[in-house]
Amino acid sequence: MLQHPPAEPGMREEDVETPALLLDLDAFEHNLDLMASLLAPTGAKLRAHAKTHKSAVVAMQQIRRGAIGQCVQKVAEAEVLAWGGVPDILVSNEVVGPRKLARLAALARVAKVAVCVDDAAQVAACAAAAEAAGIRLTVLVEIDVGAARCGVPPGPPAVALAEQIAASKHLIFGGLQAYHGSAQHKRAPEQRAESIAAAAEMCRRTVEQLRQRGLDCPIVGGGGTGTFGHEAASGVYNEIQAGSYAFMDADYARNSNPPPFRQSLFVLATVMSRAIPGVAVLDAGHKAVSVDSGMPLLWQRPGLVYTSASDEHGKLEVRDGTAPALGEKLRLVPGHCDPTVDRYDWYVGVRGGRVECLWPIAARGGMA
């Protein structure tokens, strides 16, 4: 069931089979180094989010260039990273169900792992899994700082959960998870700044209340590619959980004053039909590129517009008369990088027009 790699090292980019997920290695490395240099003066550390890249190889590159570890959203991702050598993994999310918690506790023997809770029953479930595995599990309290998805309210409800964690001999209180997801794509910079100022104030208040109860708060984690500068400068967030910064996508580029990273991720597609006048059809539709945040854009082909996707086709409107040839390969900029990556088994790393490497996307897909 492993897919053929669509390329081999040394091959020219135009010979890569399509659809394929290209990673421009110069842009990717630039983004990793830029994030490290932006965070250095703030003192905040990068714990890059692996839900974007789903790959232990990418994770290890991020760690080599300054990240202290990785975030994931699910146990299956934590397993793939730990098995691939990642030493420090936070499941920045709730894990519900005894079998998944048992898998997570087992993983604590090969890597440093931590998980979040937002319910008292979950503290007890984490303690039971840790006890059964004979380990101590680090548990963070997730607080809702504005996204209204997961997390208890900041302040006393968070303190109560933290005290419950600290009272268990099988658990270690790890801190606060305070990600404001919906702030990342607010278009106006001042909206993003205001959202994170409010979130930081909620964190600050909760950290202070924890301290009053004698509880130290090692991690205060949050921040994505759209807002990380605000969290990093807040003086209260100490771990930044950005993921998309490594790749970028069309939706982040639509933010006013967008993040300062280069587009490194592309879907390479082939023109497979030119039979209809004014239309070119690509071999990249819903199963090759995510459209949940809008259609992909054509890279450096301003006269072509990707107007609609079907399962295995993308329809381009030819607007300036310079139609692509049948068989021509074009780069697409995905609308949303995370779910696009998730469709592929391989990154095709390119530099200077040649394939340099192939990296497996081992944690992709709807894994339980």
Added chain:
Amino acid sequence: MLQHPPAEPGMREEDVETPALLLDLDAFEHNLDLMASLLAPTGAKLRAHAKTHKSAVVAMQQIRRGAIGQCVQKVAEAEVLAWGGVPDILVSNEVVGPRKLARLAALARVAKVAVCVDDAAQVAACAAAAEAAGIRLTVLVEIDVGAARCGVPPGPPAVALAEQIAASKHLIFGGLQAYHGSAQHKRAPEQRAESIAAAAEMCRRTVEQLRQRGLDCPIVGGGGTGTFGHEAASGVYNEIQAGSYAFMDADYARNSNPPPFRQSLFVLATVMSRAIPGVAVLDAGHKAVSVDSGMPLLWQRPGLVYTSASDEHGKLEVRDGTAPALGEKLRLVPGHCDPTVDRYDWYVGVRGGRVECLWPIAARGGMA
């Protein structure tokens, strides 16, 4: 890189790890038998579309219950099916590029394969690949019957391509590909009927013109789950290419006078947070269920509405006060079945509340 199966045969459905792709086997088999009985009086044959299911196991069940073979959209799908024992495969699409055509020609030694063209250059490319492989390749002409995506116009342009195919000693003229994709989801039954009446008339005229030039037209293929009754009754289409009928989805169910099949495909998800009042959060977001044709629906839980997806979360609004419990497992009806299947490695076949089988989805993903 093979994902763990999320279940084992014999397990209760509520013990399946999530997210998981469930196939209700009673409903699935009902759908296969119903399609066979609906087509029997028309004389049209079913060549079920594997872009929906991506699995040789599903394909062989369809063939066992009356299908004459399978359609696919790409060479990688054809390979997985042929290697899994499917004897007769039509790539109902154009295949561009010498390496892909070489793979297709190689496959002609283990299965009956055919492919479509809509460009004279592609006829030459198919002939070159067939000659190099030492086989004769069956080639159909795709005509545009209203979808304005791929395909030459019906009538003389189609006849010219057919004559070019028939003139090559390395190729066999296989007939006409005439799928009207955009008609499938027209909401009003009379719109669907009108679209297919027009498409059938285009086919009829082209078949007649081919006959006048001495060319027989073995296959006239088209028809999807939204319109197949019209193609089957037309007297000119002789192969039906429906795929979704086996599974169904929320979007097909929104058609007025929807197709008469049962929902057999579900995403099983777990409630992983209940911290926000009036909200329940599932562990199934963009990477577990496709939203390109709308949000998923809750199965038999009318008080719950799936309002938004993020990468790994689905947010439910609790409208009737009967909130699900933390850890409860819920079935989702995908908005669009094809790209949802494509996210998973395994079907979990269930019957009577128990897991009966696990089938690999070996052709999934953005394969080149």
